[in-house]
Amino acid sequence: MERDVRALVGDPRWTTLPADVRAQVMAQRMLETPDGSRWLFGAHARWHRFGRADGRWHLSAPPAHPEVRSAARLLPPPPVIPPLPLPAGPDFVYDRGSTQAFVGPDVPNGITDGIRALLQAHRGLRRDDFPLPSGGLREMFARDVTSPVAAVWATVMWCAYAPAFDGNEVLLSMFGEFLARPLPGDDWVRWLPPTSLDALVSLYAERMGAGAGEAGLRLVRLMRDTAVVLRADTRFRPRAEALLAMAEPVLAQPWLDRHALAGGAVRQAWLSRCPPHLIGATLTEVSSGEHFRHSLYDLVEALAYTALRGVDPRAAAASLLAADLDGRFAGSPAAADAVNRLYAWMDEESRHWLYGALADPSHPLRGYWPVDDALPPALVPPDRRAAAALLGAAYATGLAWCGLTGTAPPASGFAASSAVVPFLIHQRDDPFPAAGPGDFSDLPPDHGRLRAWQ
Known part of the structure; x- marks a missing residue:
């Protein structure tokens, strides 16, 4: 579906089509995964998940496990097309570069x-x-x-x-x-x-x-x-x-x-x-909320390697976000207000995971929290490149939610990104x-x- 939509949007005629025609074309490309979730590869050349509770599309990294992806099926176009995250055209050629931080691989x-x-x-x-x-x-x-x-x-x-x-x-x-x-x-x-x-x-x-x-x-x-x-x-x-x-x-x-x-x-x-x-x-x-959503998407992608270990990268990302929030606020009265600001920019499944990990000390997602400044085995990166990408995406996400909530970033780093450091400090390019x-x-x-x- 990604290849199909990229080819569609890459056609010079795409930007000349009326908005309603583009909506009809995209409505024919909605997918449904076995759990009933609806997905659309749309604006920003990224996936969006339909929220059943609010009837809106939310930027959300797609399922990473091969079996879930291969089981997705096309949905028949709805009789009434809801507002869709339509690709504009230029957003599909944006070069996102790399999410790697500058720890491990040095600047050339x-x-x-x-x-x-x-x-x-x-x-x-x-x-x-x-x-x-x-x-x-x-x-x-x-x-x-x-x-x-x-x-x-x-x-x-x-x-x-x-x-x-x-x-x-x-x-x-x-x-x-x-x-x-x-x-x-x-x-x-x-x-x-x-x-x-x-x-x-x-x-x-x-x-x-x-x-x-x-x-x-x-x-x-x-x-x-x-x-x-x-x-x-x-x-x-x-x-x-x-x-x-x-x-x-x-x-x-x-x-x-x-x-x-x-x-x-x-x-x-x-x-x-x-x-x-x-x-x-x-x-x-221009938008601290949009920046947070895209940073969280990057974090999910950086955790894609966990899918083959039976871990949902989206749940792992929500868990690490919760660990950072818990470590930063530690029960402060400002915590509820900050988390509520983040909820508005997350899809309902991620909101549910984040709330559960923060509210319930026995929640299973807390098993992905760093312990003694170390990642649990299920989240350990497979190599230096993956570790650098995870550190960068986790730190960028931390800075993004700080910007959205008006919180000062901790001088000692966030819990999630700090826990990745041990996998990189002994592999420096220049000691x-x-x-x-x-x-x-x-x-x-x-x-x-x-x-x-x-």
Whole structure:
């Protein structure tokens, strides 16, 4: 069915069909699994499950077990077609990249070398010409650090699918001398918070608002050049491509954001330039709920290997989500409000699993919770690639529900993603940071910031 729908949507005539005709065509492609669930491969090139209770379609990763999938059957089209998650066309060509975190498989040397070169070329600029505006970036960096350094960092962090990095990652260590305080996490993993597009574009907007147009354009060019380097890694590629699409028009038409700058709407102006086939990369900015749904879908896919062990990956994902919520709130009055916000973005089966795992200490799904910071045997990844994908998807899901509920991410990581770390820390690509210009390894031993970083 996936191949059939992809071929259908890939036909140039698809976007020219009236909406009611497209709905009729898609209604002929609904499937039913043996448990009576109805499924449709629709918008975003992802599966949707029909909710019997509310009569709506919900984004939901499909059953992964081969026997269940092969037993699915076509449903006759209903006499009255309910609203369907119709593919738009561009959403089917969106490249989702990789869900792997930056623990285990390191960032390739070509990327770290490229970022180091950009950092070295812009680190000596005058602070009077490139000050750091107030906000989170100013608090992160030392007082004498300039906005170009922050622009490189913010671009790296915004483009990262899941900013959990190996404690020895060279891409982070080259920023060590610029930071005002240690990054969250420990020597094994740095659990970094997400960087917003607003924080990134504020560096450019501040210079333009101060009448320093050349400096503002130089910052945009630096963001562009950083994204060009990053897109060689699939963990950065989708958002790097989206950032390029938003930033490059400014370099070709420097006056483009004039009205947005005057109205304080630069972020919105940049988002409006993101082409339809890359909108998925900006969900963190436009809809925290949609971003959570897609992150949870990624987590289910990362757990697909458990299906052959008799585990439903969707139930396992709901269980790990419950473990993270339980570990974060631990009976706090804020827990109920946070969970209720998540329910609205989940299909009814996942909601049922999540509620059961949180409410009942003896619920079977609690058997998938990490114990003593370790995954149960049924969820142990089969190899390093699967472990890195699970860690990344679990961490991205944690950040997504934090964003949706207004919760601060824990500095020590979430229960689920932290439990994956032991499967990766002894398989590092590079056990020690490589020395080089801009690394903290070439600083004197008594350097104050080096001590803070370590």
